[in-house]
Amino acid sequence: MINSTKIKTTKQIEGNFRIIRTLFAVLIALVFAFFLIATVSDNVLKDFTTLLIGPLANSSRMITVISKMIPLLFTGVAVSLVYSAGQINIAAEGAFFAGAVAATSVALIEGIPAPIHIILTILAGSVVGAMVMGIPAIMHVKYDVVTIVSSLMMNYVALYGGLYLILNPFRDPLAGFEASFPFAKSAILPHLFGNQRLHIGLIIGFVVVFLISILLYNRPFGYSIRTVGQNKKFANYSGIPVNKTIVLTSLLAGAIAGIGGTVETLGNYSRFVYTGFTNHGWDGIMLAVLCRNNPRLIPFAAFFLAYLKTSADSLNLTSKIPPEIISVIQAIIIIFIAAERFLAKWEHRKIVANSQRALAIEKGE
Amino acid sequence: MAIEKNYLDDIAIGEDILSMQNITKIYENGFVANKNVNFTVKKGEIHGLVGENGAGKTTLMKVLFGQEIAEEGKVLLGGNEVNISSPLVALDYGIGMVHQHFMLVESLSVAENMVLGSEPTKGISFDYQEAVRRATEVSKKFDLEVNPKALIRDLSVGYKQRVEILKMLLHGAKILLLDEPTAVLTPQETKELFIQLKHLKEKGYSIVFISHKLNEVKEICDRITVLRNGQSISTSDINAVTEQDISKMMVGRDVFLKIDKNEPSFGDDVLKVSNLSFKNKFGLYAFKDLNFTIRKGEILGVAGVEGNGQSELADVLAGLETIQDGEVMVNGRSIKDLTIREIREEGVAIIHEDRMTYGASSTQSIKENILSDRFYKDEYKKHGFINWKYVNEKAKELIKSFSVKADGYDAQVRTLSGGNIQKVVAAREFTSNPKLLIACQPTRGIDVGAAELIRKKMIALRDEEKTATLLFSADLAELLSISDGIIVMYGGRITAYFPDVSELNEEILGEYMLGLKTQSLEVAGGVLVD
Structure with missing residues (x-):
């Protein structure tokens, strides 16, 4: 009855606006970055250009981008997954760290054949990571503890518990700095293309993205997760075991973050060297928000963020711009994307105009 | 702003007090609730606003009460164009609305609820005695008996409604909008309400009575306006139309109110x-x-x-x-x-009374809503994965057999009208x-x-x-x-x-x-x- 080529559905307009909103957020953040750079820079244009296209300057920098992207794949997917279940569980940071510590504890053992050793480290990282994100979920369903608070606190348990292990039983007094004993050779992840900074964590990361996307959109359990996330009461009324879904999803998300910590540590370092939060978990939250919890989009967002981080590093080398500028850009993007009502008036006008056009056509016929 | 209310007093009984012209309201989800609606109320009349649910009656009244802002059209009060931007402005103009779901604070007393929005004070504290005095005064004036000190949560539905009406009168409303006031009342309570409304009418108050119960409309209204699909179909004197006429105008076709069913045959x-x-x-x-x-x-x-x-x-x-x-x-x-x-x-299948919280997941698609009680069953799976192709087919079938009006099975449930959402719920519950x-x-x-x-x-x-x-x-x-x-x-x-x-x-x-x-x-x- 209505000419569908001219008239869009409201859903299409809303979809378009999601993209427009994201682009606007990025644009505003970059404008802001420009002015921030202008306040400290001697050569604003040059520095801003470095920020925009710095990583494209040479292949080494592009490899850095890819390398920085690897841990983000894991934490981005982990947070997207747990947010899909409607759980504001922010313990991915702790799960990543604890996963790395657990993997270290296994990686220090000598005499296990390589492939088995790697699998064991990943297993250890995932189990401990699962605990870090799973415990707040269990406390939530059993005792009604607010997840955002308990998971935030869980990060500190993971951080300081892990640091205790690294700085005491695992500490190498001969290292000359705060680090663990060196990992057994058999536990180090194989490198890709003979490049020191690329390791098979990249492949594992893409496999995780693929598997979780399939899980979320094509498996019955994924349907449970999304339904619980959209409307818990409806899910319960329909017979979906809500609490079980929440706990299992959180465990799985924690396991993914834990594997992220494992591959990042065993792929890039010969000992455990972190002395504080790595921020990959927090970045994962940003990526999930940016991708609206859709794991299929995580590689793109992770690449974007890794690119910005690499830019910031090169800015730091070539100018006096501090790399923290990237945190400011990140924060601005998140704020604008999280602002549901941002551009809402424009969107409403579009929808109204569209409906009026549909009305006019209806009348005309 | 009190001038405005007095101004309404000067209008003679039987003259136009309120006129809404070419009102168009489009919601954020693109739903057109009102299309060029015209609606006029005379002073001292009870005007029935009838139409099926989803016809746009409540939206029109929300526009008049300042709860929704219309995209097009204007509102005239006593011949002057006014801009009603919020319920507070509406009240200042002498327009009061009694919602289907009462806007009362359950834990407060009748008097406290009635003065809400213009609370009397003594120094910096709330003057409870004055609130009780005002409530008693307005209750006496309109001969609507209430106990000002009773707590709302202890009252019956009919009583609460009386408090709502008095609240509006206390705030100086001259035009009362009643949104399906009888939906929650028993026949006896309804009778009582009608006596009260006629009483108000005699005092020169104008009342808009929203309903889809035709016998009630026939009984109490002077004129009626019929809305259908967001458009005003007609306005007529109540004596000029029969119930059958009205229902035909409402639905756009003849309706058969009787339902055929077989003789019962009960089993175990x-x-x-x-x-x-x-x-x-x-x-x-x-x-x-x-x-x-x-x-x-x-x-x-x-x-x-x-x-x-x-x-x-x-x-x-x-x-x-x-x-x-x-x-x-x-x-x-x-x-x-x-x-x-x-x-x-x-x-066991359940249609929950709270459709939007339990019955449906508004941010998910129609097919995902239909799937919620059966997605794990073998019928909907293939090698452990959800068989979306089959799900789509099933959803298409059900959308057809339950005549759900929507942009296909991927449309989010929140974009549907109430009736269509309920059809989606029924499409799931009735087919298990x-x-x-x-x-x-x-x-x-x-x-x-x-x-x-x-x-x-x-x-x-x-x-x-x-x-x-x-x-x-x-x-x-x-x-x-x-x-x-x-x-x-x-x-x-x-x-x-x-x-x-x-x-x-x-x-x-x-x-x-x-x-x-x-x-x-x-x-x-x-x-x-x-």
């Missing part, structure tokens, strides 16, 4: 409830010692004023609340320790091969067409699949037309059981619903015996 007991009691979170009994059974192919109606234990009973039977005391058997099996999924697998259907207010707030479809499908389940149905409804006409037997709940107990509805009418039910009459335990207990 499907649901058996014995000595079932339930305490709410405050430790009070929501219902106590309920006993009844429903047989195969039987529709048992539950009548009762809202809040007499019906909601809690439905939730317990659906497994949403645990069984505290007593026994519930479905097909001879106790559901006490079953999960909701297990209860559903016993063949239910042995027992618990239907709570299945047609509340939805248009006549959708209600007709849902009622017919319920009858079809009874006749063809021998489904046992427990039907909770506030619509007595609906209860009387589809149920085989009716029980009345009052104060958390079954106070009456009528095995045969043919001797019943709304008046009789009303007396039991208000607790004016109670059957002896032996008669009410007859539900058990049969």
Whole structure:
């Protein structure tokens, strides 16, 4: 009855606006970055250009981008997954760290054949990571503890518990700095293309993205997760075991973050060297928000963020711009994307105009 | 701004006091609720605004009350164009609205609720005595009796409504908008309301009466305006039209209000409830010692004023609340320790009264809503994955057979109208091969067409699949037309059981619903015996 080529559905307009909103957020953040750079820079244009296209300057920098992207794949997917279940569980940071510590504890053992050793480290990282994100979920369903608070606190348990292990039983007094004993050779992840900074964590990361996307959109359990996330009461009324879904999803998300910590540590370092939060978990939250919890989009967002981080590093080398500028850009993007009502008036006008056009056509016929 | 109210006083009775011209309202989801609507009210009249649910009556009134801003059109008060940007402005202009769902603070007293928005103060503190004085004054002036010190939560629905009306009058409203005021009232309470409204009319107040109950409109209104699909169809003197005319204008075709159904043929007991009691979170009994059974192919109606234990009973039977005391058997099996999924697998289907919270997931698509109770079953899987192709086919079929109006099965449920959302819920619940259907207010707030479809499908389940149905409804006409037997709940107990509805009418039910009459335990207990 209505000419569908001219008239869009409201859903299409809303979809378009999601993209427009994201682009606007990025644009505003970059404008802001420009002015921030202008306040400290001697050569604003040059520095801003470095920020925009710095990583494209040479292949080494592009490899850095890819390398920085690897841990983000894991934490981005982990947070997207747990947010899909409607759980504001922010313990991915702790799960990543604890996963790395657990993997270290296994990686220090000598005499296990390589492939088995790697699998064991990943297993250890995932189990401990699962605990870090799973415990707040269990406390939530059993005792009604607010997840955002308990998971935030869980990060500190993971951080300081892990640091205790690294700085005491695992500490190498001969290292000359705060680090663990060196990992057994058999536990180090194989490198890709003979490049020191690329390791098979990249492949594992893409496999995780693929598997979780399939899980979320094509498996019955994924349907449970999304339904619980959209409307818990409806899910319960329909017979979906809500609490079980929440706990299992959180465990799985924690396991993914834990594997992220494992591959990042065993792929890039010969000992455990972190002395504080790595921020990959927090970045994962940003990526999930940016991708609206859709794991299929995580590689793109992770690449974007890794690119910005690499830019910031090169800015730091070539100018006096501090790399923290990237945190400011990140924060601005998140704020604008999280602002549901941002551009809402424009969107409403579009929808109204569209409906009026549909009305006019209806009348005309 | 008080000048404006006086200005309305100068208008002579029978002249236009309010005129809405070419109002168009489009919601954020693109739904066009009003299209170029024209609506005029004369001073001192009761003007019926009728139309199916979803026709745009409430939206039009919300625009008038400043709760929604129209995209186009203007509002004239006494011939002057006004810009009503919020309910506060509307009140200043002398327009007051009584919503379908009361806007009262349950934990406060009548007087406190009535002065809300213009609270009297003594120094920096609230002047309770003055509030009580004002409430008493307005109550006397309009001859509407209330106890200013009573707490809202202790009052009946009809009483609360009276408080709402007085609240608006206290704030100086000269034009009262009543959104389906009788939907929650028993026949007796409705009569009382009508006396009050006529009284106000005699005092020169103008009243807009929204309803889709034609007999009430005929009884009380002077003129009516019919809305259909968001457009104003006509305005006419009430004496110039018959009920049949109005319903034709509302629906756009002839409506058959009578429903055909086969003679009952009952089978074995499907649901058996014995000595079932339930305490709410405050430790009070929501219902106590309920006993009844429903047989195969039987529709048992539950009548009762809202809040007499019906909601809690439905939730317990659906497994949403645990069984505290007593026994519930479905097909001879106790559901006490079953999960909701297990209860559903016993063949229980539930239409929850809270459609948007429990019945549907508004941010998910139609197909995902239909899938929620069956997605894990083999039929919908292929090699462990959801068979989306099959799901799409099924969803397409159901959208067709339940005539859901939507942009295909991927449309988000929140973009549909109330009636279509309920059709999606029914499309799921009615197609799970239910042995027992618990239907709570299945047609509340939805248009006549959708209600007709849902009622017919319920009858079809009874006749063809021998489904046992427990039907909770506030619509007595609906209860009387589809149920085989009716029980009345009052104060958390079954106070009456009528095995045969043919001797019943709304008046009789009303007396039991208000607790004016109670059957002896032996008669009410007859539900058990049969």
